[in-house]
Amino acid sequence: MILIVGGSYQGKTEYAKQHFSNHNIWNGLHLFVKEKLKKNLSEEQILDEIHKKTDEGHWVLISDELGNGIVPIDEKDTQWREVTGRILILLAKEADEVYRVLLGMGQRIK
Amino acid sequence: MITLVYGGSSSGKSEFAENLVCSSRIQKKYYLATMKYSPDTKERIHRHRVLREGKGFHTLEYAVDISNALKELKEFETTESHASEGKCILLLECMSNLVANEMFLDGEIKSAHQCADKILKEVEALEKQTDSLVIVTNNVFEDGRNYDNETKEYMKALGMVNRQLAASAESVFEVVVGIGIKQ
Numbered sequence: 001m002i003l004i005v006g007g008s009y010q011g012k013t014e015y016a017k018q019h020f021s022n023h024n025i026w027n028g029l030h031l032f033v034k035e036k037l038k039k040n041l042s043e044e045q046i047l048d049e050i051h052k053k054t055d056e057g058h059w060v061l062i063s064d065e066l067g068n069g070i071v072p073i074d075e076k077d078t079q080w081r082e083v084t085g086r087i088l089i090l091l092a093k094e095a096d097e098v099y100r101v102l103l104g105m106g107q108r109i110k
Numbered sequence: 111m112i113t114l115v116y117g118g119s120s121s122g123k124s125e126f127a128e129n130l131v132c133s134s135r136i137q138k139k140y141y142l143a144t145m146k147y148s149p150d151t152k153e154r155i156h157r158h159r160v161l162r163e164g165k166g167f168h169t170l171e172y173a174v175d176i177s178n179a180l181k182e183l184k185e186f187e188t189t190e191s192h193a194s195e196g197k198c199i200l201l202l203e204c205m206s207n208l209v210a211n212e213m214f215l216d217g218e219i220k221s222a223h224q225c226a227d228k229i230l231k232e233v234e235a236l237e238k239q240t241d242s243l244v245i246v247t248n249n250v251f252e253d254g255r256n257y258d259n260e261t262k263e264y265m266k267a268l269g270m271v272n273r274q275l276a277a278s279a280e281s282v283f284e285v286v287v288g289i290g291i292k293q
Contacts, residue, residue, distance in 0.1 A: 005287055007252065065286070067118025069253025070261060085120025089288035100286050109289045 002060045003095040004106070005088060007068075011104035016060045019106065026054065029063035033084045037076070043083050047090060061095075063088055112237055112279040113244045115290070116272065118252075122288030124158060124203060127246045130283075130290075131201045132165055136242055138187075138198035141167040142179050144208040158203075167201070173211045176202070177232040180239050197241035202233075205275075206248035209268045219260060222267035230274055247272050249284075 002020060004012050016025050026032075029050070036046045054061065066081040092098045098110035113130065117123035131139055141162060145151050162169075168186060170179045183198075202208075213225045220228075237243050250265060257265070276282050276293075283290040 003287065065118065065252075067120050068249040068251065069118075069255065070250045070257065070265070071119070082120040085118070085122075085287075089120075089122040092287035092289060098287060098289060100291075107291075109286060109291055 001054060001058075001091070001095050003088070003091050003098045004060060004062045004101055005065050005098070006101035008064050010101045012062050012101045015099070015101050015104065015106045016062055020058075020060045023058045023060045024054075025060045025062065027062045029061050029088075030066055030080075030084045033087060034080050037080055037083060043086060046083070047087055050087070050091070061091060111242050112233075112275060113242070114272075114275050114279040114282045115244065115246045115285060116249055116276075116282065117285035118249045121249075121285045123246055123248075123285040125161060126283065126285045126288065126290045127201055127203065127244050128162060128165060131167075131199055131244055134199055134242060136197045136199040138196060139165070139167045140183060140198060140200040140240075141169045142176060142200055142202045142236075143169060143171045144173055144176065144202065144204060144211065146173045146207070146211060173207070174215055175232070176208065176229075177235045180235060183239070199242040199244065200236060200240045201244045201246070202236070203246040204248060205229075205245055205271060206250060206268055209271060210264060213264055213267055214260075219263070222263050222270060225267040226270040226274070229271055233275070245275060245279075247275070 002023065004016055006012050013025070013027055032050070033046055036049065063084065067085045072078050072081070092110060095110060097108060099106040099108050115123050115127040115130070145155055147155060170182055172179045208229060209225060212229060213220050233243070233245070248268070250268065282293040284293055
């Protein structure tokens with residue numbers, strides 16, 4: 001599995017399409033996490049669902065970077081960015097390659 | 111010698127910093143915790159304690175006035191059971207809490223300059239008394255939101271501290287999804 005992270009509008013999807021055209025692309029992983037948190041799923045359950053969905057084939061998972069700001073006022077937003085952050089750490093450990101995309105440029109960090 | 115570890119919330123910067131300290135050859139390890147204990151932070155403090163368990167840290171807790179930790183550190187080292195020569199390494203976590211604690215202490219708001227100057231002086235004192243100082247700090251600067259003046263002043267202070275620390279550090283790492291990127 002390949003993981004791509006970065007801020008919004010940095011060209012992550014474009015980068016994935018250019019470099020990993022033979023892979024399935026899952027865009028907006030952070031939004032998936034948000035949706036599942038709304039349904040009261042735990043961190044483990046969400047990770048489990050991600051694993052199940054990416055069980056077959058070659059996958060590129062793409063997520064926005066959410067953690068680089070002031071602690072949100074809304075507790076739910078805080079929970080979202082923290083759970084997303086921790087899930088990304090776990091996915092990065094499993095990933096064969098990790099890229100961070102900035103200004104359309106991919107930096108391989110694993 | 112300062113090593114600066116920078117990253118966003120839940121980026122894995124704590125674990126990265128702890129591993130950095132644990133992989134150092136220095137035996138005596140201190141952990142300087144700056145987070146105030148409150149119902150909000152209880153869970154997080156607990157999680158970090160579990161992460162540190164068995165890694166051989168002696169914990170010091172100072173939400174403000176971190177140079178006072180030196181006194182406790184020395185006292186600890188002179189107690190019989192811990193009397194030991196040799197080098198020590200200190201992990202300070204986290205600068206973002208320390209700046210907030212110093213700035214908003216007793217409802218009186220310090221200016222960013224005043225706050226940053228005080229902290230940097232105290233860090234200098236810690237650096238002199240330790241052989242290696244690893245500082246964890248936070249990236250709170252990239253959400254593009256406009257904040258009230260107090261928060262802006264806080265961000266300014268943290269930014270000043272971060273930049274000064276980076277300038278005097280031996281090495282700087284940015285942590286992204288648990289991976290340390292050497293700057």
